[in-house]
Amino acid sequence: MTKDTPPAPIPTDSTTQCGYIGLVGLPNAGKSTLVNLLVGEKVSIVSAKPQTTRSVVLGIAHHGGMELVLVDLPGFTVSRKAEVKKLRSAWAEGIEQADELLVLVDASQPHQQSLPILVTMVGQQRRPITVALNKIDLVPKPQLLPLLAEWQARLAELGMADQPIFLISAKTGSGVPELLAHWQRRLPPSPWMFGGEVVTDQEAPTRAAELTREAMMHLLKDELPYNVQVVTEVFKPLRRGRYRIEQVIRVAIPRHQAMVVGHQGDMVRRIGLRARLGIQAAMEMDCDLFLRVLVAKKGTQG
Ligand SMILES: Nc1nc2c(ncn2[C@@H]2O[C@H](COP(=O)(O)OP(=O)(O)OP(=O)(O)O)[C@@H](O)[C@H]2O)c(=O)[nH]1
Ligand SMILES: [Mg+2]
Structure with missing residues (x-):
């Protein structure tokens, strides 16, 4: 929450339900897109x-x-590279929190190599599982039936033949009401853990830093150094609900710094503009955004 509104009362009667749903899938399956759609705001x-x-x-x-x-979890990866070590520990931490799992599959790329390993991992988690085949807006209908049959067979192998499989598009919202109805049938009565006004656990400065990282991913595409970090150092309310945000973009080596700054600062200006618009739209606030690009000292990057 970015506004100083008092929290809404949390209903606690037996008509409410609550559940922690872990979204698992390979990178790029559309997990964060689905989270944002269900929340109704960009939180990831x-x-x-x-x-x-x-x-x-x-x-x-x-x-x-x-x-x-x-x-919302990092995409599942079997890579042993040092840089994905943190992703794997975040994955395990997230799975731990979940009461049940939603396995999200990119139906437009249904035969990626590490998918069977993901399925085995998920089967070992001893939690209720729901499978959703996402991005159906990209897949011709006749190709969906064999894919559905393939997943039914996979679930049967795990002893979960009775679990439903949903066909959805996190982009268009198609099939999502059916998924919600499924959880409505399935989740036990429970008080809510958060109020009706809360959309994410992230503090506003963290959310703003993520939105700058998103702008960088968009503008730098494949040139974006993997281990770039964005940290919000100042997040200060000004007058009339406006905020001053100062962020540091930390890169590992001078060559990456030059790439992010761009010719005469052109790239960092574009990043700043896009990030500011992204922050204003997602967090519903006006802001002035100041970026610095620094080369991290050895040992200060995680
Ligand atoms: N056409 C289409 N594109 C989608 C759909 N869902 C997600 N995308 C796109 O797929 C890409 C990846 O989406 P993300 O939500 O970032 O995927 P993710 O699973 O969170 O990826 P990681 O965080 O890397 O694991 C983005 O370009 C989305 O716009 C969908 O239903 N249809
Ligand atoms: Mg994601």
Whole structure:
């Protein structure tokens, strides 16, 4: 929440439901897009590049009397590279929080190599599982039936033949009401954990830093150094609800600094403009945004 509104009362009668749903899938499956759609606000950044989500983000969605605490996880990866070590620990931490799991599959790329490993991992979690085939807006209808049959067989192998499989598009919203109705049938009565006004667990400065990272991912595309970090150092209210935000973009080596700054500062200006508009839209606030690009000292980057 960015506004100083008092929290709405949390209903506690038996008509309410609440559940922590962990979103698991390969990188780029559309997990964060679905979280944002269900929450109705952008709480988790999205990009066309894989491994956009780096740490666990909670998106809190309310539909009728139901509160869904959506645990948005980094995409599952089997890579042993040092840089994805943190992603793997975030993944495990997020899974731990979830009462049940939603396995999200990119139906437009249904045969990625690490998918069977993901399915095995998910099967070991001993939690209720729902499967949703996403991005159906990109897939011709005749191709969906065999895919559905393939997933039914996979679930049967895990002893979960009775679990439903949903066909959805997190982009258009198609199939999403059916998914919500499924959770409505399934989640136990429970008081809500958050108020009706809360949309994420992230503090506003963290959210703003993420939105700057999203702008960088968009503008730098494949040139974006993997281990770039954005930190909000100042997040100060000014007059009339306006904020002053100062952020540091930390890169590992001078070559990356030059890339992010661009010719005569052209790139960092574009990043700043896009990030400011992104922050204003997602967080519903006006802001002045100041960016600095620094080369991190050895050992200060995680
Ligand atoms: N056409 C279409 N594109 C989608 C859909 N869902 C997501 N996308 C796009 O897929 C890309 C990846 O989406 P993300 O939500 O960032 O995917 P993610 O699973 O969170 O990815 P990681 O955080 O990297 O694991 C973005 O370009 C989205 O716009 C969908 O239903 N249809
Ligand atoms: Mg994501």
